[in-house]
Each structure stands twice: as C-alpha cells, then as structure tokens.
Amino acid sequence: MLLEAPFTEDRIRALRVGQEVEITGLVYTGRDAVHKYLHEGGKPPVDLRDSIIYHCGPVVVKEKGRWVVKAAGPTTSIREEPYQGPLMEQYGIRGVIGKGGMGPKTLEYCQKVGAVYLHAIGGAAQVLAERVVAVEGVHMMEEFGSPEAIWEFRVERFPAVVTMDAHGQSLHRDVLAASQDALRQLG
Amino acid sequence: MDAKTLEAQLLELIRRTSTRLPGDVVRAIEKGWRREAKGSIAKSALRTVLDNIELARDKSQPMCQDTGTIICYADLPAWCDEPTFMKAYERAVVKATKVGYLRQNSVDSITGKNSGDNLGPGNPAFHLHQTRQKSLTCRMMLKGGGCENVGAQYSLPRADLGAGRDLAGVRTCILDAVVQAQGKGCGPGILGVCIGGDRGSGYLASKEEFFRELDDTNEDPRLAKLEKRIVKEANSLGIGPMGFGGATTLLGCKITHRNRVPASFFVSVSYMCWAFRRDGFRLSESGKVTRWLYD
Ligand code: SF4
Numbered sequence: 001m002l003l004e005a006p007f008t009e010d011r012i013r014a015l016r017v018g019q020e021v022e023i024t025g026l027v028y029t030g031r032d033a034v035h036k037y038l039h040e041g042g043k044p045p046v047d048l049r050d051s052i053i054y055h056c057g058p059v060v061v062k063e064k065g066r067w068v069v070k071a072a073g074p075t076t077s078i079r080e081e082p083y084q085g086p087l088m089e090q091y092g093i094r095g096v097i098g099k100g101g102m103g104p105k106t107l108e109y110c111q112k113v114g115a116v117y118l119h120a121i122g123g124a125a126q127v128l129a130e131r132v133v134a135v136e137g138v139h140m141m142e143e144f145g146s147p148e149a150i151w152e153f154r155v156e157r158f159p160a161v162v163t164m165d166a167h168g169q170s171l172h173r174d175v176l177a178a179s180q181d182a183l184r185q186l187g
Numbered sequence: 188m189d190a191k192t193l194e195a196q197l198l199e200l201i202r203r204t205s206t207r208l209p210g211d212v213v214r215a216i217e218k219g220w221r222r223e224a225k226g227s228i229a230k231s232a233l234r235t236v237l238d239n240i241e242l243a244r245d246k247s248q249p250m251c252q253d254t255g256t257i258i259c260y261a262d263l264p265a266w267c268d269e270p271t272f273m274k275a276y277e278r279a280v281v282k283a284t285k286v287g288y289l290r291q292n293s294v295d296s297i298t299g300k301n302s303g304d305n306l307g308p309g310n311p312a313f314h315l316h317q318t319r320q321k322s323l324t325c326r327m328m329l330k331g332g333g334c335e336n337v338g339a340q341y342s343l344p345r346a347d348l349g350a351g352r353d354l355a356g357v358r359t360c361i362l363d364a365v366v367q368a369q370g371k372g373c374g375p376g377i378l379g380v381c382i383g384g385d386r387g388s389g390y391l392a393s394k395e396e397f398f399r400e401l402d403d404t405n406e407d408p409r410l411a412k413l414e415k416r417i418v419k420e421a422n423s424l425g426i427g428p429m430g431f432g433g434a435t436t437l438l439g440c441k442i443t444h445r446n447r448v449p450a451s452f453f454v455s456v457s458y459m460c461w462a463f464r465r466d467g468f469r470l471s472e473s474g475k476v477t478r479w480l481y482d
C-alpha cells in the first residue's frame with residue numbers, strides 16, 4: 001500500500017506489522033553521528049515533526065551542479081537503539097527506515113508516541129537509489145561528512161515492510177521466537 | 188606484460204566483482220524466489236534483490252553501497268613476483284575507489300580516520316602463492332560488514348548448546364549461528380564453515396570456502412551430507428529473506444576441515460550476505476584474460 005506524506009499519527013497508527021508499503025514524500029537520512037548529536041542536545045537543522053528518518057549512508061555525487069544519488073541502501077539500525085525512542089518522542093519522528101530491526105526500547109516508544117519501523121531491503125543499493133527522485137537539501141555536511149550528513153530525499157514509491165508497529169508488534173521478535181522453537185523441535 | 192596492462196586487467200576484475208554477482212549465486216536466489224509463497228513479503232524481498240542485481244550490472248554500479256573488505260587470492264607464475272603484483276593491485280584499488288566501483292571503506296582502527304583510498308594496514312587482504320603454471324590466477328571477493336558481524340566461532344564442547352566434539356555438535360553450532368544471525372546479515376546467506384584449525388586458521392579457511400561454487404559437491408561424503416542437511420534444516424526454521432519469515436534462509440553451506448591440537452575443537456562460521464561478490468580470472472603472460480573463473 002502507498003504511504004504518502006504527510007506522515008500523520010493517524011496514518012502511522014493505521015499500519016500493521018507485515019504490511020508492505022511504498023513511501024512517497026520527503027525522508028531525512030540520519031545515522032550514527034546525527035543520532036549522537038541530537039541525543040546530546042544538538043538542535044535539529046530541519047523540522048522533524050511527522051517525519052521519517054532513514055538510516056542510510058548514501059553515496060551522493062554532484063553532476064552538473066546537481067546532487068545525484070548513486071547508492072542508497074539501508075544501514076544496520078540497532079546501533080541507534082539507545083537514542084531512537086527518546087528522539088521519536090522529543091521531536092515527533094513518526095517512522096524509521098533501516099535494516100535488521102530494532103529492540104524492545106524502540107518498540108515501546110513506537111507504541112507510546114505512534115511511530116513505526118520500516119524495513120528496507122538490505123543491500124538493494126541500486127533499486128533504492130532509483131526511488132530517490134530528488135535531493136532537496138543537505139545539512140551538517142561540514143560537521144559529519146557526506147555519508148553521515150542529513151540528506152533531504154524526495155522519494156517515490158520507496159519499498160519497505162512494516163516490521164515494528166505502533167501496537168506493540170514486532171516481526172523481528174516473532175520470527176526469532178518461532179525460529180528458536182523450530183530449532184528446538186529439530187533437536 | 189607491462190605494469191599498466193596488469194593494473195588495467197585487475198581494475199576490470201574489481202569492477203566486475205563489485206557490480207555483478209556470479210551465475211551460481213543468481214541462480215540460487217532465483218530458485219529461492221520461485222519457492223517463496225505468492226504474495227509473501229519474502230517473495231517480494233527476493234524480487235527486489237533480483238531487480239537490484241540486474242540494475243547494478245546494467246549500470247555498472249556497486250551491487251551494495253558497502254563494498255566490503257577486499258580479499259584477494261592470487262597464484263603467481265615466475266613472470267610476476269609479489270611486489271609487482273601487489274603494487275598493480277593496489278593501484279587498481281585506488282582507481283576503482285576514485286571512479287566509484289568501491290566505497291571508501293578502510294578505517295584506521297586507532298584514530299577512526301578513513302584512508303580514503305581503501306589502502307591501509309591489512310587492506311586489501313592479500314593471500315599470494317607461487318605457481319609453476321604459466322598463467323596468473325587471481326580470485327577476489329568483497330565481504331560486507333553487516334554479514335561479517337554475524338559470523339561466529341564456537342569452542343567445543345558447549346554444554347549450553349548440548350554440542351559435543353563430533354559432527355553432531357558441529358551441526359548444532361552451525362544451526363545456532365543461523366538462528367543468532369536472523370536476517371541481520373542481509374540474508375538469504377551463504378555459510379563458509381571450518382571444523383578445527385586454530386582461531387585464526389579456522390576463520391580463514393571458512394572464508395576460503397566461499398570460492399567454491401554453490402552447486403558443487405564436497406569431495407568428502409560426510410561433509411557433503413552435512414552441507415545438504417544444514418541448508419535443508421536452516422530453510423525449515425522460517426527466518427527467510429531479511430528475517431521477514433519464509434523458506435529461503437540459506438542459499439548454501441560449504442564446509443571444510445583442518446587438523447587441530449587435541450586440546451582445541453573450533454567450529455568457525457563465516458556468513459556471506461546475498462550480495463555475494465566474488466570473481467576471478469586467469470591471465471596469460473601477454474596480458475590476455477584467458478578465462479573468467481565464474482560465469
Ligand atoms: S551485509 Fe552485504 S548486502 Fe548487507 S549491507 Fe552489508 S554488504 Fe550490503
């Protein structure tokens with residue numbers, strides 16, 4: 001189904017684990033440096049209310065004066081586990097795109113503030129780069145360097161799967177438990 | 188062959204490795220895609236993976252933005268000594284980084300500084316041997332970080348897993364590694380396993396197994412049987428592509444063994460993501476590629 005901006009609380013709370021979505025709208029990249037900076041009280045350079053953060057360190061180059069995205073797959077999300085939930089609450093972040101899923105703390109905040117975790121296909125750098133139709137800006141490039149900067153990506157039909165929702169459900173938790181059971185039964 | 192030709196051929200090898208997946212891997216992913224249930228997220232995840240493989244090849248751009256650790260194995264004939272080869276390979280790596288076949292991926296472990304050209308202590312990782320053959324053989328792989336992080340080494344016996352010092356214990360460890368990894372290594376994955384050796388040689392040998400083709404058969408019938416069994420059992424655990432659930436958790440498992448000292452019994456498991464980038468060629472003294480080793 002289509003998940004279109006604005007990413008309001010209603011729209012986000014309507015999502016359920018296991019749904020495939022195609023995201024259209026503006027998303028902001030942010031990985032380790034950004035999360036640490038915000039966690040330490042740094043002021044966000046963009047308004048994060050009802051926003052989606054993308055855990056991604058893209059390869060972006062300037063061609064004829066324009067930014068062009070060369071590769072834009074997700075990076076491992078769990079590194080932001082200590083920060084993500086509180087930042088969702090503080091700034092009204094409604095969604096996080098990444099890979100590998102996140103833990104119980106983030107899940108709790110998803111439920112509390114009305115947010116979701118959206119799993120992109122790890123490694124699909126080319127397919128995902130094609131869905132970034134425009135780069136609308138970049139922030140903190142000086143401080144953090146290109147892969148760690150905050151890129152404003154206009155995406156169109158960017159594919160992802162809801163793997164943690166605002167109702168306390170986590171596909172990662174369920175698949176882990178089911179596979180552990182299956183292993184026990186194999187003996 | 189002059190240094191320039193050698194460098195150009197090695198650059199082409201790096202480009203191919205980063206932007207194309209070998210035929211055996213693509214076929215295994217296609218097989219997984221056919222097997223997954225219609226309308227499942229596992230199936231559409233594998234569809235995206237297959238689309239990505241095609242797009243990367245057609246655009247000649249990196250399969251994944253993490254272009255991994257550069258691991259290079261070469262058999263060098265009399266006409267090419269080690270310093271000559273290493274210099275040419277390093278120059279090819281620097282060039283490949285400049286034009287974007289490789290990401291800047293080599294970080295100083297003390298200062299955190301990125302070298303910017305993929306060179307640095309241990310980078311690229313060379314494994315060079317002399318050969319009496321006439322031609323030069325070079326194989327390489329790009330081993331991603333996400334999947335490297337889910338590799339595991341077990342020291343048997345492991346009471347908590349109920350794993351003893353035998354093939355049954357080995358199987359228990361390997362399946363445990365699969366469950367621990369879930370989808371975090373960008374599965375479906377491929378396992379390289381070494382039974383025995385020491386901590387260093389075991390991991391090294393486990394990675395060398397990645398040079399085998401996925402559809403080959405282990406020469407050791409006991410290991411051939413174990414490899415088949417692991418893949419079948421892992422795929423029954425329901426972890427699936429990206430850990431979304433599904434029937435395609437492993438695309439292959441390759442197992443080797445090394446002798447050990449009586450006191451140690453290691454099982455070393457390396458995990459390779461679906462973006463399984465390996466390639467290789469044979470090069471004649473005149474500078475021609477006489478054979479690509481993987482289709
Ligand atoms: S594990 Fe492999 S596919 Fe995933 S991000 Fe790393 S290199 Fe890419």
